Amino acid sequence: MIVYKDTHKFTAHQLERLFLSVNWESGKYPEKLVKAMRGYHTVYSAWENDELVGLICAMDDGIMTAYVHFLLIDPKYQGMGIGAELVRRIKEHYREYLSIVIIAYKDKTGFYEKCGFLKEDDTALPMIITKL
Numbered sequence: 001m002i003v004y005k006d007t008h009k010f011t012a013h014q015l016e017r018l019f020l021s022v023n024w025e026s027g028k029y030p031e032k033l034v035k036a037m038r039g040y041h042t043v044y045s046a047w048e049n050d051e052l053v054g055l056i057c058a059m060d061d062g063i064m065t066a067y068v069h070f071l072l073i074d075p076k077y078q079g080m081g082i083g084a085e086l087v088r089r090i091k092e093h094y095r096e097y098l099s100i101v102i103i104a105y106k107d108k109t110g111f112y113e114k115c116g117f118l119k120e121d122d123t124a125l126p127m128i129i130t131k132l
Contacts, residue, residue, distance in 0.1 A: 002054075002082060003047045004089065008038050010045075014052040021074045040069070044089045046082045053077045056086040058094070066094045068102040087115040 012030035015037070019027030026033060037043055037057065046054030054073040060066035068090060073083050094100050103126040104112045109119065 001048070002077075002080070002085075004085065005045050005047060006043070007045060008040065008043050010034060010037050010052065018052050018055060018072060018074060021076075022072050024072065042066070042090065042093055044086050046073070046077070046086060048077070054082040054086055056090055058090055058100075060094065060097065064098045066090070066097050066100045068100065071102070083111065084115060087112075091116065 010033075012034050015033040016027050016030035019030075019033065021027075040057040041060050042058040044056050045052055052074075054077060055070060056068060057070045058066045058068045068087075071083060071086060073086075091100065100117075102112060102117060104117070113119075
């Protein structure tokens with residue numbers, strides 16, 4: 001049974017395991033992830049017993065725009081509706097905002113479209129500076 005929580009408290013091990021389960025480079029920096037989770041405005045997580053199996057985090061400006069930074073589900077739990085439920089919770093939390101923004105991997109855009117996200121147009125591209 002999956003339990004959903006609104007918490008910013010995670011151990012380094014919980015975050016490391018989840019992030020590395022989807023081969024995300026940031027999983028190699030679990031202590032930074034612990035601190036990052038405390039800094040996000042909104043964090044929802046999915047648990048099976050004491051195991052963190054899914055996570056969504058968002059930053060916002062307090063009134064107009066929210067940015068979903070992380071959405072990840074342990075591959076063993078994908079296809080069970082966990083990601084859709086986490087997105088539903090974010091959409092509900094930010095229902096009064098003008099926009100919720102996410103940068104999606106190209107092979108995942110279908111999932112986000114099913115969740116109500118739209119591709120604005122092909123003239124805009126996300127850009128990033130990273131030191132990872």
